[in-house]
Amino acid sequence: MNYRIDPAGAVWRDGMFFVPAALAEKYIRLASEYQIKALLFILGRNGAASAAELAKKLGITEADAENIMEFWAAEGVVLELDDDEKPQQRAARFAPEKPAQPAADKADTKEPSGQPAESRGVKPVRLSVKAPSLSPREIVEISAQKPHIEQLLNEAQRVYGRTISHSEQEMIVNLSEFYGMPSEVLLLLLAYCDRLRKQGKSVSAGYFYKTAQSWAEEGIDTYSLADRRIFELEQADAFWKDLKEAGGFTRVSPTEKQTAMICAWRREHSDEMILRAAEIMSENIEKPDFRYMDKILSNWKNAGVTTPQEAKRESESFEKKKNQKKAPAGSISRKPTYDLEKIKDRAKNNTDIKY
Secondary structure, rough: OOOOOOOOOHHHOOOOOOOOOHHOOOHHHHHOOOHHHHHHHHHHOOOOOOOOHHHHOOOHHHHHHHHHHHHHHHOOOOOOOOOOOHHHHHHHHHOOOOOOHHHHHHOOOOOOOOOOOOHHOOOOOOOOOOOOOOHHHHHHHHHOOOOHHHHHHHHHHHOOOOOOOOOHHHHHHHHHHHHHHHHHHHHHHHHHHHHHHOOOOOOHHHHHHHHHHHHHHHOOOOOOHHHHHHHHHHHHHHHHHHHHHHHHHOOOOOEEEEEEEEHHHHOOOOOHHHHHHHHHHHHHHHOOOOHHHHHHHHHHHHOOOOOHHHHHHHHHHHHHHHHHHHHHHHHHHHOOOOOHHHHHHHHOOOOOOOO
């Protein structure tokens, strides 16, 4: 008799989780019944559980649960933590010390307006070369040799609230080891993703990887620059409420592309000017369009317009020129210096004119 999983079975209704292949290939013989059950329970709980929870679920004492888990700890499958210690705290104890920021960086962290590496004469990383494929074994070996990789993987797992897949692990390892993204920059990005998730926003592994990729290409390669970029993103998100009202946008929050555009606008223009551009857009077109706003702001930048008053004068000048172009040939484009009606009245009362 042969057996095959039924993918449409009711058992999958409540979801599924990842199980290491070695559990079926190696530990099915080495591990006891309770050890297998305990590991499956932890895997189903997003990779974490206490001895008390295991004892309750398996119907055994807490001491027995700890003895069972000693096997998995010795095999390097789970981490043994103190009661008040979280996985990322354990990893932090073995992580390399964060390099001190240069004096110049420290001096201007209060005003998040620094330039990426390319502007500082440093050639940014270009992610045109495909990262290598890593097997699960290779990832485990790298993590064992490099505690900062272990820290990144643990933190990612905490942020996503689940056991991360092999492809997600591969992303993180390659960002650090192949593309050279500093671990403190990646940890800062993970912390930002965690804040977004707690705000009720959907944050995927793809968003993390795409953002990290963008940072690498822009040359955001220090803790200070990453902190400044996050400050920009958070400020753009807060600014959305006012922009939404001025421009008639309906989304609860901006898209990734819209956020990027808002950040770019705020580097070149005051919030007052951006809101004025949104108002002009809403007055002239029915459906809100970021491209229309971008054109307005680009024209102002090229014309050296920096205040609403200057924008008003520039608009009036544009309208005047437009009306002059529309005027028919031979028509007077300026206000007459005479009163035509008065001339007509005088002509009627002039008795010197003979018919």
